[in-house]
Amino acid sequence: MMFISVFIVVVALLAFWIIGSYNRLVSMRNQVLNGWRQIDVQLKRRHDLIPNLVNSVRGAMDFERDTLTAVMDARAKALTATGPADAAQKEGQLTQALGRLIAVAENYPTLKSNDNVRTLMEELTGTENKVGFARQFYNDIATKFNTAQQVFPTNLFAATLGFKPAELFEITDAAERDAPVVDLSRR
């Protein structure tokens, strides 16, 4: 009798613990999904902003037509991206093109005093930062989700319950790791 009641209590405690862990993992998985969607939201915002921004400085930066065209081309390519890997690569190129534009604008004193250009710089910096911070947040919560699955004893049943480790966002394009370099001799 005594043995049976102890057994029932242990089984009940175990069941409660598994239910608790399962619910915690589900809520973390949803946070990770939401974090991923936030990156998409910010990328979409970036695509929408670029044409207006480029048009507003076209007059002031006419001599930098190459840089502006590179940004527009990269945007057009990024819009047609298919699948996460392709998107990561094309968004990376867009980030690079924008980085060059920012660096160029920073190196011309006349441009820096132009109000349109300064607004452009602020909006570009803000947009780039938002994309970056959305990725950072995604990586942070994805790491927490993965750790929660891999620690003992949750790792004994996480896979059985259908949880998979989330993929981290990494820079795939080696060139993107380098800060953009501006050649000042070109004019």
Next chain:
Amino acid sequence: MNLYEQQTSNRRKTWLIMLAFIGFLLFLGAGFDALYIGEAGGFVPVGSLLALTVGSVSSAISYFAGDRAVLLATAAKPLEEVAAAATDDEKLKLRQLTNVVDEMAIAAGIPRPRVYIVPDADPNAFATGRGPGKSSIAVTRGLLDALDRDELQGVIAHEMSHIRNLDVRLMTIVAALVGTAGLLSEWARRGMMSGSGSSRRRSDRDRDGGGAAALVFFLIWSVAIVAAPFVAQALAMMVSRKREYLADASGAELTRNPMGLARALEKIESAVAPTQSINRGSAHLCITDPLGRPVNLKEGFWSDLFASHPPMAARIAALKEMAFQGRT
């Protein structure tokens, strides 16, 4: 201590402080009952019930109106309102602030707080509210003028951490309870003044009974009532000091750039003028002590009791150390 431990510890402290406050209310009311009502026949704890009701209602009102009261007291204006009346140059700066707040809300993964501008030339900033989604960040005009983008980002990240760590909720609760404790202790003291004649007569009459015990109880009760607001204030300061270091650290975790906040703190420190529009009541909310009190420059027991902020030099050194570790 990391972010999650801090959240848990803040939740626990919130409950503890609320329990202690309920205890204080009952003590206040029970003393009143024992001294003034107890002898008058049938025992109904009028004092206790009154203290509990008045205390709860008053604290609830201050809790839910706390952020608005602080913003009103500092004459803070919503960012949108300020932007509508701004010149082109200011508009760019305000646009930058909007972007930086958006960025930090994304990095912290919480809803964007409302943003206010305080018309004051001294650089300072504070956060207030009841947790993520129900909070506001206010910066002074002087802060906007003095800091560049990275520094502003550091300051906003610090304030965003206060919101995410639930520091703002704890501070709002503490402020509400401290206010109510002060109010009730003031009432009780006035009641004591007017009622002291009758109570002395009664203890003369009952000297051979429980008179001595009643006198001791009365003395303890009086001291407790007079001391309550000071104890509450010291409590509020003690919870406020440690969290500044943590908000610095988790702010740096959001921006991944500790030097931004370190440079901002250096600039804020070099502007020595006190922040005129922020008074003693909301000093503990700010990123740096708006009153420039010398107690905030030291470490130690007394400073822990009465200072609202850790010494600026120690905070800057801690941030620079983080930046150094990040580089290697």
